[in-house]
Amino acid sequence: MKVAEAVGRALYAAGVRQVFGVVGSGNFHLTNAMVAAGSRFVAARHEGGAATMADAYARMSGTVAALSVHQGPGLTNAMTGIAEAAKSRTPLLVLAAEVTEPRSNFHVDQEALARSVGAVSARVTSAEDAVTEALDAVRRAVCERRTVLLNLPLGVQALDVPDALAGESALAVVPPERAPVEPEFADVEALARVLEKSRRPVFVAGRGARSPGARDALVTLAERHGALLATSAVARGLFHGDPWSLDVSGGFASPLAAELIQEADLIVGWGCALNMWTMRHGRLIGPDTTVVQVDDDASALGAHREVHLGVTGDVELTARRALQTHDANRQAQQGEQAQQGHRAQQRQQSRQGSRTADIGASIAARVRWRDVSYDDTSTRERIDPRTLSIALDDILPAERVIGVDSGNFMGYPSMYLSVPDENGLCFTQAFQSIGLGLATAIGAALARPDRLPVAALGDGGAMMGAAEFDTVRRLGLPMVVVVYNDDAYGAEVHHFGPDGHPLETVEFPPTDIAAVARGYGFEAVTVHTRADLKAVEDWLAGPRSAPLLIDAKVVADRGAWWLEEAFRGH
Numbered sequence: 001m002k003v004a005e006a007v008g009r010a011l012y013a014a015g016v017r018q019v020f021g022v023v024g025s026g027n028f029h030l031t032n033a034m035v036a037a038g039s040r041f042v043a044a045r046h047e048g049g050a051a052t053m054a055d056a057y058a059r060m061s062g063t064v065a066a067l068s069v070h071q072g073p074g075l076t077n078a079m080t081g082i083a084e085a086a087k088s089r090t091p092l093l094v095l096a097a098e099v100t101e102p103r104s105n106f107h108v109d110q111e112a113l114a115r116s117v118g119a120v121s122a123r124v125t126s127a128e129d130a131v132t133e134a135l136d137a138v139r140r141a142v143c144e145r146r147t148v149l150l151n152l153p154l155g156v157q158a159l160d161v162p163d164a165l166a167g168e169s170a171l172a173v174v175p176p177e178r179a180p181v182e183p184e185f186a187d188v189e190a191l192a193r194v195l196e197k198s199r200r201p202v203f204v205a206g207r208g209a210r211s212p213g214a215r216d217a218l219v220t221l222a223e224r225h226g227a228l229l230a231t232s233a234v235a236r237g238l239f240h241g242d243p244w245s246l247d248v249s250g251g252f253a254s255p256l257a258a259e260l261i262q263e264a265d266l267i268v269g270w271g272c273a274l275n276m277w278t279m280r281h282g283r284l285i286g287p288d289t290t291v292v293q294v295d296d297d298a299s300a301l302g303a304h305r306e307v308h309l310g311v312t313g314d315v316e317l318t319a320r321r322a323l324q325t326h327d328a329n330r331q332a333q334q335g336e337q338a339q340q341g342h343r344a345q346q347r348q349q350s351r352q353g354s355r356t357a358d359i360g361a362s363i364a365a366r367v368r369w370r371d372v373s374y375d376d377t378s379t380r381e382r383i384d385p386r387t388l389s390i391a392l393d394d395i396l397p398a399e400r401v402i403g404v405d406s407g408n409f410m411g412y413p414s415m416y417l418s419v420p421d422e423n424g425l426c427f428t429q430a431f432q433s434i435g436l437g438l439a440t441a442i443g444a445a446l447a448r449p450d451r452l453p454v455a456a457l458g459d460g461g462a463m464m465g466a467a468e469f470d471t472v473r474r475l476g477l478p479m480v481v482v483v484y485n486d487d488a489y490g491a492e493v494h495h496f497g498p499d500g501h502p503l504e505t506v507e508f509p510p511t512d513i514a515a516v517a518r519g520y521g522f523e524a525v526t527v528h529t530r531a532d533l534k535a536v537e538d539w540l541a542g543p544r545s546a547p548l549l550i551d552a553k554v555v556a557d558r559g560a561w562w563l564e565e566a567f568r569g570h
């Protein structure tokens with residue numbers, strides 16, 4: 001048995017069940033060995049697409065995924081997606097063939113590439129150690145939540161594995177999940193104290209809170225303290241359906257949500273970086289607001305903003321410990337009060353916190369963007385992107401999983417399309433790259449075959465990632481792709497236009513993206529007005545045997561408000 005085969009078998013045995021990639025001579029045997037062992041392989045048309053599919057799959061399934069690429073250009077093509085995954089701490093294993101001969105055309109310093117984007121670099125070095133080294137790469141991806149590049153030199157791949165070791169490759173064990181970090185007792189006490197003192201607390205949950213267990217613990221703790229609930233964009237949907245949910249905090253927050261977060265006297269970030277996006281460069285934090293951050297990685301505490309209290313701990317565990325502490329204190333207090341003849345009830349009510357009838361009614365009436373009134377700027381030729389998004393929210397089934405690209409348009413689907421839970425929006429925006437949206441939706445669709453996959457793209461991002469239209473059709477994914485088409489790199493137009501700069505480099509003559517999609521085997525509709533969306537209803541009612549692309553000609557006479565936030569950041 002060759003190293004390539006032994007490593008492929010061992011990776012499957014270690015739990016790597018889903019592989020994306022583009023196969024060349026260097027990763028042919030390895031990929032085939034994984035398929036032979038039982039892994040599912042999805043061929044993308046570009047390594048950039050494959051990388052983001054794997055990233056999105058890992059995020060939406062909560063498991064490790066793999067990317068398999070050819071040496072040199074196979075890897076450089078994938079680098080943008082790898083950077084996105086590394087910044088997002090996605091457990092992703094990148095399997096790259098490698099040439100060690102510097103005069104080879106394929107030679108680049110692959111280790112340096114990985115390092116430059118924040119990925120871990122590893123290598124198989126010998127027939128004796130290859131399987132162990134490969135398994136260690138899986139372990140690091142899973143337990144350290146890292147994107148790991150495993151370089152597989154062609155010379156090593158072709159070596160014979162000693163017979164005694166060959167059998168062992170199929171017996172590799174799945175590395176244990178990362179153990180939840182237990183918070184220090186004193187930190188939990190301190191957290192319980194600030195919660196107790198707070199009159200208007202808001203919880204903001206981030207990527208580290210994306211699990212049903214963490215959600216349940218946070219919902220219960222929030223109830224005790226009368227806290228309102230919000231998320232960062234990557235955790236959107238976590239509190240879907242909760243009457244005290246403000247949806248997203250940050251640039252995408254509705255006016256009411258922003259107002260209520262600003263009025264908080266305590267903000268607790270749970271597995272959330274509280275970065276410039278989520279906190280609007282700090283403007284969502286009132287001058288006297290206490291800021292607390294809970295994260296299982298101590299280096300994340302205070303990394304983006306000063307915090308009054310930082311707790312190192314797993315989100316769910318810390319919330320449960322805070323709850324236990326609170327309940328124990330409350331019981332003790334009630335005991336004392338009963339002795340002193342007070343009615344315990346009085347104190348219980350003071351923990352209403354932010355959950356007053358008025359605030360509840362306001363949230364119900366206008367926390368959703370679609371309930372915020374606006375002047376519809378639609379014409380007979382172009383549809384207002386808000387009108388388009390609200391209509392799609394009505395038409396598309398609620399059980400959906402959405403991938404969003406970057407650009408001026410990106411807030412519309414991110415804010416107006418509701419999602420059922422934390423696995424409803426896949427937000428691959430840590431690197432702020434355009435062109436990742438379609439591949440994001442493909443990876444998410446494969447992780448959640450029970451949901452309608454939706455890709456929301458700008459025309460720029462759609463054309464950049466267009467190679468993967470083929471993958472959508474080939475896989476038979478019943479996907480809806482909606483293109484917010486303004487015939488421009490709208491983000492740049494709105495960035496530079498107001499200052500009178502020439503815009504020829506960022507504006508394009510109309511592209512018939514519907515025709516492009518039909519060429520790839522999609523059904524497609526060009527949308528000018530709300531009435532044209534009838535075709536979407538027809539498609540939903542039908543067999544959905546081909547994916548659907550909506551080329552929506554959108555009004556683009558102003559920059560989106562969340563974009564101003566981005567420009568502030570550069």
Ligand SMILES: Cc1ncc(C[n+]2csc(CCOP(=O)(O)OP(=O)(O)O)c2C)c(N)n1
Pocket residue numbers: 405406407408409410432433434435457458459460461462484486488489490491492
């Ligand atoms: C890979 C990459 N190239 C360039 C940019 C700069 N950029 C940011 S938004 C944008 C325009 C995107 O256009 P489109 O997809 O049509 O969305 P729109 O802004 O028009 O809504 C560009 C070029 C980027 N973020 N990433």
Ligand SMILES: [Mg+2]
Pocket residue numbers: 407458459460484485486487488489490
């Ligand atoms: Mg555009």
